[in-house]
Amino acid sequence: MTYPIPTHGALRQASRQSIQELFNRDPEAYTRGDLDDIIHAMRDLRDRLASSTEGKVRQVRVAIPKPTGVGNPDDLGL
Amino acid sequence: MAHPFEVMPNPSFSKAEPLLQTHLDSTSLNEFKICPRRYYYSIVMGYQPMEQSVHLTFGILLHSVVEHYWLARLEDNLSHDEALRRIVKELMVATWEKDKGKPWTPDNKVKNRFTLVRTAVWYLDKYQDDPIETLVLPGGRVGVELPFRMPTDYLTQDKERFVLCGKLDRLGTLNKNRYVTDIKTTQRTINNWWYDRFSPDNQFSIYSIAAKIIFETEVLGILVDACQVVQTFSDFQRGIVQRTPEQLDQWMNDLGFFLAQLEWCARNNEWPLNDSACNLWGGCPFRRVCSAQTESIKHMVLENEYRRRVWDPTFQTLDY
Numbered sequence: 001m002t003y004p005i006p007t008h009g010a011l012r013q014a015s016r017q018s019i020q021e022l023f024n025r026d027p028e029a030y031t032r033g034d035l036d037d038i039i040h041a042m043r044d045l046r047d048r049l050a051s052s053t054e055g056k057v058r059q060v061r062v063a064i065p066k067p068t069g070v071g072n073p074d075d076l077g078l
Numbered sequence: 079m080a081h082p083f084e085v086m087p088n089p090s091f092s093k094a095e096p097l098l099q100t101h102l103d104s105t106s107l108n109e110f111k112i113c114p115r116r117y118y119y120s121i122v123m124g125y126q127p128m129e130q131s132v133h134l135t136f137g138i139l140l141h142s143v144v145e146h147y148w149l150a151r152l153e154d155n156l157s158h159d160e161a162l163r164r165i166v167k168e169l170m171v172a173t174w175e176k177d178k179g180k181p182w183t184p185d186n187k188v189k190n191r192f193t194l195v196r197t198a199v200w201y202l203d204k205y206q207d208d209p210i211e212t213l214v215l216p217g218g219r220v221g222v223e224l225p226f227r228m229p230t231d232y233l234t235q236d237k238e239r240f241v242l243c244g245k246l247d248r249l250g251t252l253n254k255n256r257y258v259t260d261i262k263t264t265q266r267t268i269n270n271w272w273y274d275r276f277s278p279d280n281q282f283s284i285y286s287i288a289a290k291i292i293f294e295t296e297v298l299g300i301l302v303d304a305c306q307v308v309q310t311f312s313d314f315q316r317g318i319v320q321r322t323p324e325q326l327d328q329w330m331n332d333l334g335f336f337l338a339q340l341e342w343c344a345r346n347n348e349w350p351l352n353d354s355a356c357n358l359w360g361g362c363p364f365r366r367v368c369s370a371q372t373e374s375i376k377h378m379v380l381e382n383e384y385r386r387r388v389w390d391p392t393f394q395t396l397d398y
Contacts, residue, residue, distance in 0.1 A: 027170035035163040042199040049311055
């Protein structure tokens, strides 16, 4: 099954399991190493994002709407 | 109003008047304030759209694992990494559809299993050495995941007391001030205007009052961790939503008006439709029901497009 992966860069496979493979496995059978791989993948993604945007001004791409009293369904306060 | 299906037993409702909810949480109150008819469908009859909102699922799971993380750190004395492993496992199991043997895969590029785990790991890494010190209640109970039931001064016509219910994520101290903490997710850029939406707000008013009355803790406000979740990253900011004693007094005063309306609706089995609210928040989930042209079509829509569940604010057992 193809799992949506962020378009910002590809995840480095190296000696760790691919995140896709891990996400498609029954988590009840996860080992400690599997959990570490998931956590590592998330941290690696964050670190590469930080280094790729270092020194650059982040563009605000999400428009800030004026408060109209009509809410956004993505923002239900959860 | 004829009930299309049998009303399900719900412990949060009156023994004397079966359609009258006496134990309410902020969700119940919000539903009624938006539209009595919507409240009737969602809370009294327990209808929910077949596909639970991905936003609801995402928010519930994130709240849950963050609370469990702090319990693991404070009660079980786990290290950050040990606690993180535990909650990542919990998340992955919770988002695995065991009966189908496959992962939960909502059709949403922003809120899905991957971004949920990413958000949890990044958030907890960021706040692992949280400057907020979690309170320990008398008796040694850690101030995390605190359900409450707060009796009000309002009585029904049958002399049953209205009770406000809920659950505080955490009670903590920062710079000698006490706060209730909460987490909110959004796709929007977080700025001052974003925090303004919580003043006024039912949930945070109830939390502030509960902290004071039930937990005997005068809080300066609600410390809100906002989690911006988009497809490629999660970002976090912390802000404070304050309430003055005067605002809380006014809120309690206004509550009486809404409870009186709620009781009128229940006793008369009349649930007026607020047609000014149908387009809010992306559209009411019961719009198709209310716009059905005949009762039989309405029943068919309810039977085919909604499932039923009991919304019971009292289900959390008080353990202190």
